Amino acid sequence: MTKSSPRMLMVANALKACYWFEDALRKNQEAHGIPTVTRSQAFLLANIVNGEHRATRLARLLGISRQAISKMLNDLVDQGVLETTPDPNDARAQLVVFTARHEPIQMATKSILFQLEEELEIKFGKEKLNIVRDVLAEDWGPAPLLEAIES
Numbered sequence: 001m002t003k004s005s006p007r008m009l010m011v012a013n014a015l016k017a018c019y020w021f022e023d024a025l026r027k028n029q030e031a032h033g034i035p036t037v038t039r040s041q042a043f044l045l046a047n048i049v050n051g052e053h054r055a056t057r058l059a060r061l062l063g064i065s066r067q068a069i070s071k072m073l074n075d076l077v078d079q080g081v082l083e084t085t086p087d088p089n090d091a092r093a094q095l096v097v098f099t100a101r102h103e104p105i106q107m108a109t110k111s112i113l114f115q116l117e118e119e120l121e122i123k124f125g126k127e128k129l130n131i132v133r134d135v136l137a138e139d140w141g142p143a144p145l146l147e148a149i150e151s
């Protein structure tokens with residue numbers, strides 16, 4: 001793709017979709033009296049909901065340092081949203097999980113996200129939305145190393 005191409009990069013559209021979900025989630029949480037979190041915290045919590053519970057992996061996924069993830073996790077632990085538990089598979093590691101107190105909020109947030117997907121299905125159609133779901137759910141494999149590109 002050349003610099004003069006009018007086509008928007010797919011990654012920009014993917015980010016736009018992430019921001020749309022985050023904005024819609026925040027508006028609906030506020031409307032229903034559910035405490036909201038920062039955008040960074042929202043992306044952290046989304047990764048935990050999707051099954052990632054190790055701080056080092058969370059930091060890598062978010063592209064932040066171990067110190068930054070520790071601060072973010074400590075803030076959410078202090079707020080009573082998250083807690084750490086020993087990793088049964090590694091005595092040196094801790095797992096990050098939602099607190100029992102936060103479970104109803106987590107369930108309400110999931111409900112909002114499912115309803116937002118239903119709204120998108122109405123707007124764009126089930127067939128298009130299923131294609132997007134399928135593509136995003138695929139294993140894309142490791143990031144490729146590309147040949148040198150002229151700038």
